[in-house]
Structures are given as structure tokens and as C-alpha cells.
Amino acid sequence: MNEKNILTPEEMDILLRSILFAGIRKEDLPHLLSCLKVRKKTYEKGEWIFDSGQKMTHIGLILHGSAKIVRFDFWGNRHIISPLLESDVFGESYAADQSTGMVGIQADERTAVLLMDPDKILSMCQSACSFHARLIRNLVLLLAKRNRILNEKLTVVTQPSLRDKILAYLQAESLRQHRSYFDIPFDRQQLADYLNADRSALSSELSRLKKDGIIDYQKNHFHLIVSKEEFQES
Structure with missing residues (x-):
């Protein structure tokens, strides 16, 4: 320093x-x-x-x-x-x-x-x-x-499943950046820490979401193809 x-x-x-x-x-x-x-x-x-x-x-x-x-x-x-x-x-x-x-x-x-x-x-x-x-x-x-940001994180981490947490976080980032293609400020371990999840479980769930055609990604660049609401309705 x-x-x-x-x-x-x-x-x-x-x-x-x-x-x-x-x-x-x-x-x-x-x-x-x-x-x-x-x-x-x-x-x-x-x-x-x-x-x-x-x-x-x-x-x-x-x-x-x-x-x-x-x-x-x-x-x-x-x-x-x-x-x-x-x-x-x-x-x-x-x-x-x-x-x-x-x-x-x-x-x-x-x-x-x-x-x-x-x-x-x-x-x-x-x-x-x-x-x-x-x-x-x-x-x-x-x-x-700051209070609003903490409330947003509380909404993400209290989702019932890891898949819901991932989708809630990605949807919030998409809305914040006003586009469906966006970068997140985390690598995989940091994202796992943010979501209070195991890194291997996170990687597996991301792969399933990609296979299901809901998201696409390359490293920390994501494309939200289907919104969480659209997925739930299908």
C-alpha cells in the first residue's frame, strides 16, 4: 500500500x-x-x-x-x-x-x-x-x-433453489444493464460465494440452463435468452 x-x-x-x-x-x-x-x-x-x-x-x-x-x-x-x-x-x-x-x-x-x-x-x-x-x-x-442493493441480494439468496437463485441474479443484472447480453463482475468462484452455493453445483446448474436454452454464456459474459417468468410458464 x-x-x-x-x-x-x-x-x-x-x-x-x-x-x-x-x-x-x-x-x-x-x-x-x-x-x-x-x-x-x-x-x-x-x-x-x-x-x-x-x-x-x-x-x-x-x-x-x-x-x-x-x-x-x-x-x-x-x-x-x-x-x-x-x-x-x-x-x-x-x-x-x-x-x-x-x-x-x-x-x-x-x-x-x-x-x-x-x-x-x-x-x-x-x-x-x-x-x-x-x-x-x-x-x-x-x-x-445501498439499502435497495442489499434488498435485491436478499431477494436472490432467498430463492428456493440454486437454479432460481441463478435466474434471479441474471435477470436483475439484465434489468440493471438494460440488455439481454451483459457481463457480470464475478468469476465462477466469486459467483458461487455471492449465491452462497458450491462452485461445482453452480457450474452444473449453469450447464443445465444452457442446455435447456434459457441462457448462454462464455466466462463472465451472459445472454439471458428466456426470462425467469417465461421459463416458469413453459
């Missing part, structure tokens, strides 16, 4: 694509970042950005690279909560009240992260900048979005 506080112009553009900085003008960004006293850190593949059981003191934003939110149960089994891609924000729920994280954040590749003190976000500066007020509003919207 190394630390460097200078953001490149490309990284500034990535910030503006994030829900947290939506609606903030590019010319206001340097002033806002100075007010927030942000830090930039780079993590290598496999390195923990935050480890489970560690107190989360900062909100993070992926500048480039990718990571995943991971939870380990009592028996050491890994469960992937969600992937983190460029411009995604993490840690806001735990950092807001300085609580101990029940999940870990692990880099999937060399990943640069912007770290922000939540107190600096929630406390207006003396000049009461309008763009700082927008940042606070965006944080509330982000928390609402």
Missing part, C-alpha cells in the same frame, strides 16, 4: 461520475477536496483495504481498479456481498457512526482509493458552500441506494 494525495485529471473525472459527487461542478472539486482533507491510497491485488473486525473510520471511493465486499461466517466460509468498481463508494454505513465493520473490503487488482473522513462530509465548512450541501444530500441518496 502506498499513499499519495495528488489526484490526476482523470481521477477527478471519475469522482464526478460517482453518485457521491453528482451535480458538483468540476471547478468546485479542488476546493471541496481540500475542505474534506481527503487521502489517496493504492492497494495491491489481494490486499485488504479494510479488514472485518476493524473499525471503519473513513468512507472510500474506487478511483481505479476493483474490489469486493466480503464477509466470513463463523466457520470461515467466504460470502461476497457485492463487487466494487470504478467510482463506487463503500464504508459509508459503518464510517458514519465509527462502528466496527462486519465485512472486509479486498482489492481484486491494483486499486487506488480515495479516503474521506465522514465528519468532514457531514459538518458544513464555515463558508457553507452550496456544493458541500449537495455532497451531504448525495450521501443520503447513496445510503438509500
